[in-house]
Amino acid sequence: MKTTDxxxxxxxxxxxxxxxxxxxxxxxxxxxxxxxxxxxVVCGPSGSGKSTLIRCVNRLEEFQKGSLIVNGVEMIEDIxxxxxIRREVGMVFQHFNLFPHLTILENLTLGPIWVQKQSKxxxxxxxxxxxxxxxxPEQAHKFPGQLSGGQQQRVAIARSLCMNPKIMLFDExxxxxxxxxxxxxxxxxxxxxxxxxxxxxxxxEMGFAKKVADRVIFMxxxxxxxxxxxxxxxxxxxxxxxxxxxxxxxxx
Amino acid sequence: xxEFKVLPDLPAPVKTVGPVAWLKNxxxxxxLNGLATIVVVAILAKLLPxxxxxxxxxxxxxxxxxxxxxxxxxxxxxxxxxxxxFFYGSYPDGQLWRINLVLAMxxxxxxxxxxxxxxxxxxxxxPLFLLLPFIGLIILDGSLIGLQVVSTDxxxxxxxxxxxxxxxxxxxxxxxxxxxxxxxxxxxxARSISIILIEFFRGVPVLALFFMGSVMLPxxxxxxxxxxKLVRVWIVLVLFMSGYMAEVFRGGFQxxxxxxxxxxxxxxxxxxxxxxxxxxxxxIKVSMPNILATFVMLFKNTxxxxxxxxxxxxxxxxxxxxxxxxxxGHSTEAYLFVGLVFWVCCYSMSLIATSIERKLNTDHRx
Ligand SMILES: Nc1ncnc2c1ncn2[C@@H]1O[C@H](COP(=O)(O)OP(=O)(O)OP(=O)(O)O)[C@@H](O)[C@H]1O
Ligand SMILES: [Mg+2]
Numbered sequence: 001m002k003t004t005d006x007x008x009x010x011x012x013x014x015x016x017x018x019x020x021x022x023x024x025x026x027x028x029x030x031x032x033x034x035x036x037x038x039x040x041v042v043c044g045p046s047g048s049g050k051s052t053l054i055r056c057v058n059r060l061e062e063f064q065k066g067s068l069i070v071n072g073v074e075m076i077e078d079i080x081x082x083x084x085i086r087r088e089v090g091m092v093f094q095h096f097n098l099f100p101h102l103t104i105l106e107n108l109t110l111g112p113i114w115v116q117k118q119s120k121x122x123x124x125x126x127x128x129x130x131x132x133x134x135x136x137p138e139q140a141h142k143f144p145g146q147l148s149g150g151q152q153q154r155v156a157i158a159r160s161l162c163m164n165p166k167i168m169l170f171d172e173x174x175x176x177x178x179x180x181x182x183x184x185x186x187x188x189x190x191x192x193x194x195x196x197x198x199x200x201x202x203x204x205e206m207g208f209a210k211k212v213a214d215r216v217i218f219m220x221x222x223x224x225x226x227x228x229x230x231x232x233x234x235x236x237x238x239x240x241x242x243x244x245x246x247x248x249x250x251x252x
Numbered sequence: 253x254x255e256f257k258v259l260p261d262l263p264a265p266v267k268t269v270g271p272v273a274w275l276k277n278x279x280x281x282x283x284l285n286g287l288a289t290i291v292v293v294a295i296l297a298k299l300l301p302x303x304x305x306x307x308x309x310x311x312x313x314x315x316x317x318x319x320x321x322x323x324x325x326x327x328x329x330x331x332x333x334x335x336x337x338f339f340y341g342s343y344p345d346g347q348l349w350r351i352n353l354v355l356a357m358x359x360x361x362x363x364x365x366x367x368x369x370x371x372x373x374x375x376x377x378x379p380l381f382l383l384l385p386f387i388g389l390i391i392l393d394g395s396l397i398g399l400q401v402v403s404t405d406x407x408x409x410x411x412x413x414x415x416x417x418x419x420x421x422x423x424x425x426x427x428x429x430x431x432x433x434x435x436x437x438x439x440x441x442a443r444s445i446s447i448i449l450i451e452f453f454r455g456v457p458v459l460a461l462f463f464m465g466s467v468m469l470p471x472x473x474x475x476x477x478x479x480x481k482l483v484r485v486w487i488v489l490v491l492f493m494s495g496y497m498a499e500v501f502r503g504g505f506q507x508x509x510x511x512x513x514x515x516x517x518x519x520x521x522x523x524x525x526x527x528x529x530x531x532x533x534x535x536i537k538v539s540m541p542n543i544l545a546t547f548v549m550l551f552k553n554t555x556x557x558x559x560x561x562x563x564x565x566x567x568x569x570x571x572x573x574x575x576x577x578x579x580x581g582h583s584t585e586a587y588l589f590v591g592l593v594f595w596v597c598c599y600s601m602s603l604i605a606t607s608i609e610r611k612l613n614t615d616h617r618x
């Protein structure tokens with residue numbers, strides 16, 4: 001469904017989105033528009049619904065009320081629509097979720113070959129290009145289990161990029177990593193942001209948020225409590241919940 | 253700066269290695285254990301000499317007829333004279349190469365699947381495996397390719413056990429996978445059909461299934477067609493095995509983390525692609541020991557076919573025992589031999605299963 005209102009360059013439009021798990025109301029009246037090239041960081045306490053929200057964007061979760069339009073395609077039950085949206089949206093998970101039975105290169109080429117019907121040679125060329133960008137081309141023929149956590153997460157980012165997505169979703173990409181590996185992953189994400197990728201990142205890496213985010217969103221109890229540019233958000237938080245949260249995570 | 257010194261490796265203390273320590277640890281670790289060891293050794297000392305004498309020293313090894321069995325011990329002449337039937341049934345003498353060829357193909361494909369590079373395994377070995385039962389059928393039957401036609405009443409012996417078990421698992425593998433997927437499906441119809449099929453074929457004793465196969469299955473075929481008895485048995489074995497395989501796979505599916513599905517979804521793979529490319533290969537890997545165990549069970553169950561008059565190895569042995577030239581009471585030898593052959597096969601398969609299991613356990617996976 002094409003829409004033709006003023007916000008033409010919004011690649012994601014979320015309107016009054018509500019979601020329940022059984023009786024439990026996880027997302028309440030979420031409204032969020034994301035412009036092309038915009039970098040959004042989502043933070044908030046555990047259980048506030050951050051993961052659930054970004055998982056709704058590529059329909060890993062379904063919602064019961066409201067509307068969600070990604071890249072001009074409305075998210076409805078139709079399988080074809082879901083697959084069309086998933087082709088535009090890449091996702092990076094907290095636990096990498098690489099396919100352990102496939103080599104790194106196969107992990108990267110699987111989507112391009114089977115979903116986008118590229119030839120194997122083309123897909124491998126693109127995959128090597130992205131492996132070089134995340135600085136681990138020499139690992140192409142290893143299996144995920146042979147790589148460190150940071151390397152695996154960079155592979156996972158490259159795997160998403162191989163599908164040439166318009167939007168990238170990150171769900172706490174560094175929180176399962178040992179401290180010394182966090183920066184290698186963040187570096188890749190910063191580069192990606194600087195190239196103009198539209199990104200929604202759930203993360204508690206506030207340094208990253210300050211450096212690249214156009215907008216920081218704070219969620220609590222299934223609602224968007226506050227959103228602002230990083231300077232204002234960190235320097236002058238409005239809501240008491242935000243203040244409390246920031247004081248807690250910045251305390252150490 | 254201080255230098256780091258590597259300490260030399262010292263030999264382990266004598267008490268923990270060597271035969272004396274082994275004896276102490278394994279046979280006499282406690283007084284109860286020691287008592288058990290003594291009792292077992294005493295029983296063995298009483299029985300073993302007689303047994304060995306019967307099995308080997310006083311046994312009759314050479315000859316062609318029962319009259320050669322003059323000594324006290326076992327009459328291995330009996331096994332010797334019937335060995336062809338034990339292995340090949342009544343398949344015509346000049347045509348035995350056909351059975352050997354099919355068996356060789358089976359062994360060949362299994363060997364190939366171990367040594368071939370991963371890339372070609374799915375493209376070459378899997379189709380070969382799936383084609384093998386049908387190629388085997390054509391070669392053994394012979395009518396389609398202009399060889400002497402050998403009707404299935406003549407097929408028999410141990411090779412029939414092997415071929416039936418192999419042909420069954422090859423078809424049951426994809427069918428069981430399909431049922432397992434159906435059982436996990438969100439479509440109520442697919443799910444209920446799968447559950448009914450799986451529970452039926454697992455719940456009914458295999459003997460009852462064989463009887464149903466020979467009596468009831470013909471009712472499902474169009475009027476006037478007669479379907480070969482062996483094919484009916486094959487169908488029953490396939491369905492029976494599929495029920496068990498579906499349950500084995502179900503366990504495997506449960507071992508796959510949710511993140512694998514989500515990652516596959518996020519890439520945009522469809523339902524069948526996701527299952528065929530991501531989920532199922534991992535399911536097979538974690539289920540391998542159970543798959544082999546189930547196959548061992550199926551393989552042993554093929555001996556039940558003697559009940560409905562299929563000349564597999566056990567019924568061949570019984571026929572041999574009632575042959576008028578061999579009425580000397582050789583049943584101990586016959587059943588020992590059949591038991592030994594099956595035991596060797598099943599034990600080697602469980603050894604393979606154990607080694608796969610060990611390999612999987614040391615596999616680093618996330
Ligand atoms: N499949 C599910 N069924 C029922 N409740 C769920 C399910 N998944 C999540 N929830 C609940 O929904 C709420 C939001 O979960 P969500 O994973 O979105 O939180 P989060 O903000 O990402 O938290 P975290 O920082 O711990 O990842 C939590 O209270 C969680 O317990
Ligand atoms: Mg989360």
